[in-house]
Amino acid sequence: GLYAYCDVVLLATHARAGNRAQDMEYPIVHSSLVLVLVSLLGVFTAFSVVVASAPDPLDPKPDPAAVVVSGNARFTVLTESIIRMQYGQQHDAPTFTFVNRKLPVPLYNHTMQGDWLVIRTAKVELMYLTSSKLTFSQDNLQVYVNSTNRTWKPVPTHNISLEGNLLGTTRTLDHNMGASNMDMNCLTNKDPDLHCTLGVISQWGYVVIDDTGRPRFDEDPEWPWLVQPNIPTPDGEQCDVAADQRRDCGYIGIREIDCLGKGCCRGPHKSENGVPNCYYPKNAQQDLYFFGHGHSYTTALKEFTDISGKIPMPPRFAFGLIYSRYWAYDDFGEMEIVEQYREHGLPLDVIVSDMDWHITFYDDVKDQAGEHRGWTGFTWDKHLFPDASKYLAWCKSRGLRNTLNLHPASGVQPWEDQYTPMAMAMGIDPASKRYVPFVPEDKKFVTNWNKIVLGAREKEGVDFWWLDWQQGENWINITGVNPTFWLNYIFYTNPYHWKVNNTDQRGMLMHRFGGLGNHRYQVL
Numbered sequence: 001g002l003y004a005y006c007d008v009v010l011l012a013t014h015a016r017a018g019n020r021a022q023d024m025e026y027p028i029v030h031s032s033l034v035l036v037l038v039s040l041l042g043v044f045t046a047f048s049v050v051v052a053s054a055p056d057p058l059d060p061k062p063d064p065a066a067v068v069v070s071g072n073a074r075f076t077v078l079t080e081s082i083i084r085m086q087y088g089q090q091h092d093a094p095t096f097t098f099v100n101r102k103l104p105v106p107l108y109n110h111t112m113q114g115d116w117l118v119i120r121t122a123k124v125e126l127m128y129l130t131s132s133k134l135t136f137s138q139d140n141l142q143v144y145v146n147s148t149n150r151t152w153k154p155v156p157t158h159n160i161s162l163e164g165n166l167l168g169t170t171r172t173l174d175h176n177m178g179a180s181n182m183d184m185n186c187l188t189n190k191d192p193d194l195h196c197t198l199g200v201i202s203q204w205g206y207v208v209i210d211d212t213g214r215p216r217f218d219e220d221p222e223w224p225w226l227v228q229p230n231i232p233t234p235d236g237e238q239c240d241v242a243a244d245q246r247r248d249c250g251y252i253g254i255r256e257i258d259c260l261g262k263g264c265c266r267g268p269h270k271s272e273n274g275v276p277n278c279y280y281p282k283n284a285q286q287d288l289y290f291f292g293h294g295h296s297y298t299t300a301l302k303e304f305t306d307i308s309g310k311i312p313m314p315p316r317f318a319f320g321l322i323y324s325r326y327w328a329y330d331d332f333g334e335m336e337i338v339e340q341y342r343e344h345g346l347p348l349d350v351i352v353s354d355m356d357w358h359i360t361f362y363d364d365v366k367d368q369a370g371e372h373r374g375w376t377g378f379t380w381d382k383h384l385f386p387d388a389s390k391y392l393a394w395c396k397s398r399g400l401r402n403t404l405n406l407h408p409a410s411g412v413q414p415w416e417d418q419y420t421p422m423a424m425a426m427g428i429d430p431a432s433k434r435y436v437p438f439v440p441e442d443k444k445f446v447t448n449w450n451k452i453v454l455g456a457r458e459k460e461g462v463d464f465w466w467l468d469w470q471q472g473e474n475w476i477n478i479t480g481v482n483p484t485f486w487l488n489y490i491f492y493t494n495p496y497h498w499k500v501n502n503t504d505q506r507g508m509l510m511h512r513f514g515g516l517g518n519h520r521y522q523v524l
Contacts, residue, residue: 261479
């Protein structure tokens with residue numbers, strides 16, 4: 001069903017923006033308190049209005065009765081308004097975006113009109129030219145939306161599915177100075193790091209989500225892991241498509257590895273004059289989801305979560321008061337903050353420790369990973385927190401939750417307190433003092449990192465993590481995988497943290513948005 005959050009009062013004190021030198025000139029705690037009235041329907045993305053505290057079991061395999069196959073084309077009627085359109089593939093594995101296709105089969109029929117396959121529901125009508133020997137194009141595929149009297153076709157040079165789109169969101173608001181450079185239109189937003197994500201509702205009544213080549217999950221029941229789709233790279237003849245017939249296969253600025261990983265062609269120049277430089281070859285595999293809800297926007301959002309997973313309910317403390325400031329506090333400094341909240345009758349719920357909680361060095365020396373030494377850290381700075389366990393226990397005695405800032409890109413360096421067991425677990429001789437590289441796509445690394453390195457802090461009383469990834473999005477050399485999304489998945493689903501006495505806890509993390517599907521991994 002459709003749920004709505006009530007408006008709540010969120011007291012956030014996050015004075016991170018700005019220069020630290022300037023910040024340290026004005027160490028006035030009270031002035032950093034900012035009262036923010038938040039409507040959570042507005043804070044969560046346009047997709048985040050359906051909330052589930054106990055999601056139904058997910059099954060990526062659709063009911064066979066919902067599937068219509070014609071040659072290399074495969075159509076799955078998921079709802080009266082959503083049809084999955086595949087060409088050259090028939091996989092039903094869960095992807096980063098879509099994880100559930102086992103829905104009640106809607107009422108529909110399919111007939112032949114000459115060479116055209118026609119699939120009709122009460123909401124949409126799809127037509128496919130069965131005699132075609134090439135991939136989906138404007139010549140062989142179209143879908144008509146009854147309520148808006150509009151027809152979608154995969155038109156060359158311009159992704160018509162974006163017309164009238166009411167837009168979605170981006171990875172972060174960092175460095176955005178209001179409306180002057182806050183471009184939410186993925187047609188014109190040239191920063192690939194932002195994961196510009198369009199919404200699933202449109203004034204034109206339809207949206208097409210391209211899931212081609214998106215990473216998939218394996219079938220590990222304990223902790224599903226990413227699988228690289230095996231889509232062949234097209235040859236020169238397949239890529240010999242006239243400029244005015246090229247259909248966009250990726251956003252502006254798409255990485256070459258992501259373009260080729262989708263089985264698409266990469267042109268020699270940047271996209272210009274409406275001609276994409278990442279485009280579909282003549283016989284490309286395609287995996288498209290047509291949303292034809294007209295102006296029934298709430299239904300579109302609800303059905304999006306039916307197939308992409310429900311939005312989990314955050315833990316109760318996430319709706320309370322949070323204190324965060326970019327400041328090198330010690331334990332007594334943070335305890336003083338807590339007491340000031342108590343003195344003013346403000347019920348503080350979470351206290352955030354920024355990056356100075358760990359060994360930082362404050363110099364320009366590079367570590368073995370090539371990053372600034374101390375930017376990454378997992379070991380308490382004893383000058384500031386001489387007895388972290390005692391400090392965290394004190395916080396717990398006052399009903400507080402604690403989160404720590406992480407920049408994990410440098411891996412586990414030799415000065416970390418958990419270096420020796422982590423190095424041994426990864427087959428590195430600790431005597432070599434060789435660091436343990438950060439490889440988030442490696443399940444062995446992530447498992448050991450969570451159990452040994454982060455687990456040590458969690459046993460002391462750290463409740464969740466502020467994952468402050470800032471090392472760019474070209475970090476994982478697997479098609480379609482960006483660190484923001486993948487790290488959100490890792491931290492939110494970590495079975496070594498969120499299961500206590502075989503009971504699932506509600507997950508939580510502070511981070512940025514990683515793209516479609518990220519709503520399943522709740523980010524504050």
